[in-house]
Amino acid sequence: MSIPAALMTGPTVLEPVVGKTDEMIVNLGPQHPATHGVLQIVLGVDGERVTRAVPHIGFLHRNHEKIEESRSYAQVIPYLDRMDYVSGLQNELPYCLAVEDLAGLEVPERAKYIRTAMFEFNRIISHLVWVGTYMLDLGAITPFLYAFRDREMALDIIERTTGGRMLPNYFTFGGVRRDVHPKFWQDLLDFLDYFEKVVPEYETLTVDAPVFQARSVGVGLLSQELAVNHGISGPNLRASGVAHDLRKDQPYDAYPELDFSVITRDEGDVWARSKVRMDEIYQSIDLIRQCAELAPRSGPYLARGRVKIEAGEQRYRAAEISRGQLGVYIHSDGGTGPYRSKHRSPSFVNLQIIPDLFIGQKFSDVIAILGSIDIVLGEVDR
Amino acid sequence: MALSSDKRSQLKRIPIPEDRHFKPQLVGYNPKTPNRLAEVLAHSLLYFVFVGLLLLIYGVLPWLFKLPGSPLASGGSFTTTGAVLYGILAAVLSFLVAAVAALILILVLRKYLGLVQNRYGPMHNGPAGAFQTIADAVKMVAKEDFVPGKADALVFTLAPLMVFVSAFLLLTIIPFAPGWVLANLNVGLLFIVAAGTIGAYGVLVGGWSINNKFGLLGGLRAAAQLVSYEIPLSISLLTVAVWVGSLNLMDIVEAQKLWWTAIPLLISAAVYLIASLAEIKMTPFDLPEAESELVAGFNTEYSGMRFGFFFVAEFAELFLLPAIAVVLFFGGYYQPLAGFWDFADVLRGLGAEGSTLNQFGGLLASAYGMLWFLLKTALLSYLVIWVRATLPRFRDDQLMELCWKVLIPLSLIGLAVAVILRLVFK
Amino acid sequence: MNLITEAAKALRDIGKGMAVVSRAAEKGKHTNLYPFEMPEIPPVSCQSLALIIEADGTDRCVSCLACEKVCPSQVITIERTRNPEGKGFVLERFDIDLVNCMYCAACVEACPVSAIVTIQDFELSTYDLQTLKADKAFLDEQGRRAKQWYSPKLGVEYRNEQGEIQVAPLEQQPGGEAELLKQADKESDN
Numbered sequence: 001m002s003i004p005a006a007l008m009t010g011p012t013v014l015e016p017v018v019g020k021t022d023e024m025i026v027n028l029g030p031q032h033p034a035t036h037g038v039l040q041i042v043l044g045v046d047g048e049r050v051t052r053a054v055p056h057i058g059f060l061h062r063n064h065e066k067i068e069e070s071r072s073y074a075q076v077i078p079y080l081d082r083m084d085y086v087s088g089l090q091n092e093l094p095y096c097l098a099v100e101d102l103a104g105l106e107v108p109e110r111a112k113y114i115r116t117a118m119f120e121f122n123r124i125i126s127h128l129v130w131v132g133t134y135m136l137d138l139g140a141i142t143p144f145l146y147a148f149r150d151r152e153m154a155l156d157i158i159e160r161t162t163g164g165r166m167l168p169n170y171f172t173f174g175g176v177r178r179d180v181h182p183k184f185w186q187d188l189l190d191f192l193d194y195f196e197k198v199v200p201e202y203e204t205l206t207v208d209a210p211v212f213q214a215r216s217v218g219v220g221l222l223s224q225e226l227a228v229n230h231g232i233s234g235p236n237l238r239a240s241g242v243a244h245d246l247r248k249d250q251p252y253d254a255y256p257e258l259d260f261s262v263i264t265r266d267e268g269d270v271w272a273r274s275k276v277r278m279d280e281i282y283q284s285i286d287l288i289r290q291c292a293e294l295a296p297r298s299g300p301y302l303a304r305g306r307v308k309i310e311a312g313e314q315r316y317r318a319a320e321i322s323r324g325q326l327g328v329y330i331h332s333d334g335g336t337g338p339y340r341s342k343h344r345s346p347s348f349v350n351l352q353i354i355p356d357l358f359i360g361q362k363f364s365d366v367i368a369i370l371g372s373i374d375i376v377l378g379e380v381d382r
Numbered sequence: 383m384a385l386s387s388d389k390r391s392q393l394k395r396i397p398i399p400e401d402r403h404f405k406p407q408l409v410g411y412n413p414k415t416p417n418r419l420a421e422v423l424a425h426s427l428l429y430f431v432f433v434g435l436l437l438l439i440y441g442v443l444p445w446l447f448k449l450p451g452s453p454l455a456s457g458g459s460f461t462t463t464g465a466v467l468y469g470i471l472a473a474v475l476s477f478l479v480a481a482v483a484a485l486i487l488i489l490v491l492r493k494y495l496g497l498v499q500n501r502y503g504p505m506h507n508g509p510a511g512a513f514q515t516i517a518d519a520v521k522m523v524a525k526e527d528f529v530p531g532k533a534d535a536l537v538f539t540l541a542p543l544m545v546f547v548s549a550f551l552l553l554t555i556i557p558f559a560p561g562w563v564l565a566n567l568n569v570g571l572l573f574i575v576a577a578g579t580i581g582a583y584g585v586l587v588g589g590w591s592i593n594n595k596f597g598l599l600g601g602l603r604a605a606a607q608l609v610s611y612e613i614p615l616s617i618s619l620l621t622v623a624v625w626v627g628s629l630n631l632m633d634i635v636e637a638q639k640l641w642w643t644a645i646p647l648l649i650s651a652a653v654y655l656i657a658s659l660a661e662i663k664m665t666p667f668d669l670p671e672a673e674s675e676l677v678a679g680f681n682t683e684y685s686g687m688r689f690g691f692f693f694v695a696e697f698a699e700l701f702l703l704p705a706i707a708v709v710l711f712f713g714g715y716y717q718p719l720a721g722f723w724d725f726a727d728v729l730r731g732l733g734a735e736g737s738t739l740n741q742f743g744g745l746l747a748s749a750y751g752m753l754w755f756l757l758k759t760a761l762l763s764y765l766v767i768w769v770r771a772t773l774p775r776f777r778d779d780q781l782m783e784l785c786w787k788v789l790i791p792l793s794l795i796g797l798a799v800a801v802i803l804r805l806v807f808k
Numbered sequence: 809m810n811l812i813t814e815a816a817k818a819l820r821d822i823g824k825g826m827a828v829v830s831r832a833a834e835k836g837k838h839t840n841l842y843p844f845e846m847p848e849i850p851p852v853s854c855q856s857l858a859l860i861i862e863a864d865g866t867d868r869c870v871s872c873l874a875c876e877k878v879c880p881s882q883v884i885t886i887e888r889t890r891n892p893e894g895k896g897f898v899l900e901r902f903d904i905d906l907v908n909c910m911y912c913a914a915c916v917e918a919c920p921v922s923a924i925v926t927i928q929d930f931e932l933s934t935y936d937l938q939t940l941k942a943d944k945a946f947l948d949e950q951g952r953r954a955k956q957w958y959s960p961k962l963g964v965e966y967r968n969e970q971g972e973i974q975v976a977p978l979e980q981q982p983g984g985e986a987e988l989l990k991q992a993d994k995e996s997d998n
Binding site for chain 1: 495498499500501595596598599602603665666668669672673674675677771772773774775776777778779780
Binding site: 071074075076077078079082142146149152159160161162163164167169177178179180181182183184185201204205208209210211297298299301 | 828838850879926980985987988
């Protein structure tokens, strides 16, 4: 697969190619219902067939990495929530892991389980948003409202402990910012008991539905080779048959103690990506149950300590968030904050396959593929 | 760190007003949690009441004109004045029926979607939101009459009218009750095909005229979809003509007094229902509008009343295509198994032959038939709404595949079945 | 034959989906009719910030500048002068720019005396953004109006009917479960 010439030069305006049939240049976004934010894709279409695709990003650029350089280590955390605003809690973890490593903080056992349960709970929330918006892309409005109905309940549980719904600012160096709500574990288990009965309904409306299968099976094939070469991660990679999951490969927090296996599928199409996410919802339910069982109910939730990092120390830590592998690189100059902070955000990397997957597809499939990659523009542009 | 205090003190400082918080006006708020199912049913009742009332006027009108001593009729037929007056009134009425049915169906659709999607739907305008569509209609009429600069103004103006006229032309030939039909055409079935096709042109040229790429794609999709689905639709109409032996809709209904056409012609009925879903342009066949792909498809640049015409036409079709299905396949205004025992016959038998009571009984019998007609139409419309609430949309090539590879062969099989059955049984 | 079974399966699956949709009505409604029905927001939820004045009318704030230093958005401005009559400082000015504030509650974490707290009054919409450049009067008013608030040092507090400030029972406090378990352990030891 060669890189399209247009991508190399990156013009904002494509010139239509006039030949046997005229090419039409369509601006998909930045204001378009299916781009999940402010992504612009300049498409060349021949009838319904896409001939060229050039993504343009940066409409939501907020200079996170540079801002973080002028903040102290603790002040960075609320900014991390705002990268991938759909799974805010998950964004905080790799940064906390990196700083803990550098500052030599040991996380208490109880905090590890709280963090892991919250992390997996946020994965459910994030995948619910994906189910809803993806079905909206495909033209079904009802699953969207079901997904957001259940997401509201889940967010309520998060809010009762963290004080925030989407931007919780909860994880911190050496544990979590405050102890959990007294009914936290019970709330979680009650919700999961309810939710476990609802997930089959989502499956009936999505991956098991004939019209959905017609739209997704065999569409947007992402080969194993292409996925690995582009550095794709998360459910998109696992749907292409690569069993790569940082929760298994580089376990952090309480994951070493939990019993689970990496979910993969070999098809690599839109349907497989959807099915992997559906199965991950079940997996998260199971993981949270294990956490609730194993977590100590009392004990310290935070290892308090001074974050003092020597000059020249650097660290890269990554975690498997719902969209893939979120990495954080911190370089210290001995000051109160990071000298350089870099985020390896999964959506940004996953977005790179757009030209490869789009060309030659139908216009409707372009929307289906874009939705199945599950990007969040806040994290792409940072 | 923070803003310098000099700069801070220069900022305009306003004391907190006492009413800083938004104080809701408790107008139209019912503190009781509404029973949403009851609301949906109540709105469905609105449908029967208002559409039924209009159809009643529609049916009683010629009878009123022909009352003894009326200057508008002589010897059982209209005078010239009467014919002209009747023509005008009937046109206005059929417009009203289509528009009112559309408005109420929009309301029912919204409330039903609210019910199945765990929310309320419209609830603030009128009791349980009953006036919401009226408010929307008023809003649309009140909007600026706007033509985009690069649009083809003439075509832009005509397109919504073509769609709308095609929708309510269909109404003129539908028999709602025994004898209640505006135009008892002998080529009724052909008229359905002819009038329905005008709408496809409207959508195509509408999408093209707005000079918008999404509109163009939507218009072309609409043209391909509507023209393709005309074929299975027309063939299923043809099967009915073959089976009944007439193109006249009244004859077709009369032939179903005992058995619905849908029983021998099950395949054709199914094909008709699926194809009419595509003609209505509702999910899973809403590709021309496809709001997540084509922004709003062919009506991207339309606003105000022109958009309202497209919108009302779509919902008028949601009433009309099921109505045609009822006439052709589901026994029209006859109650089920009317061949064995029909309550309408009881009503017709009231009083002595020719007495006022007898005439009134005849009217009642017609109204009874109309109620059955409305009930069947409503059930089919609700089926469409239910499907719309469930399914995602097809891709354009799958849509074409479904039409050309599944529905057209099926409709041809249905035609063969009709021919064989006709040869065997009649 | 294969085609027919496939078609039948597709129809059955579509029917299943339609059944799911129609059955969902039984799950009831999940919409809050805001502003008619106000949502119940947990006391730890950070919707806005307030300064707390004790029941006897004295400020809790000791002008230590901890919140100003820790604020990631740098929206807090405090001016203080030395108290001429004794120890400590006199608070001249306490401003929070609630427009640029990101409600991370870092100031609440930092406050050593639980003077600045998170409250659940989320209705900050206004026609004039300048009204959200909160000064001390504004924050005091928010504190007086709040029914309950949270700060890490003292936990969830609420104002009772007499206007006195009370700490909420352990069942409502973050970490209450752990505390209750500790107490239960002590009792069982005794």
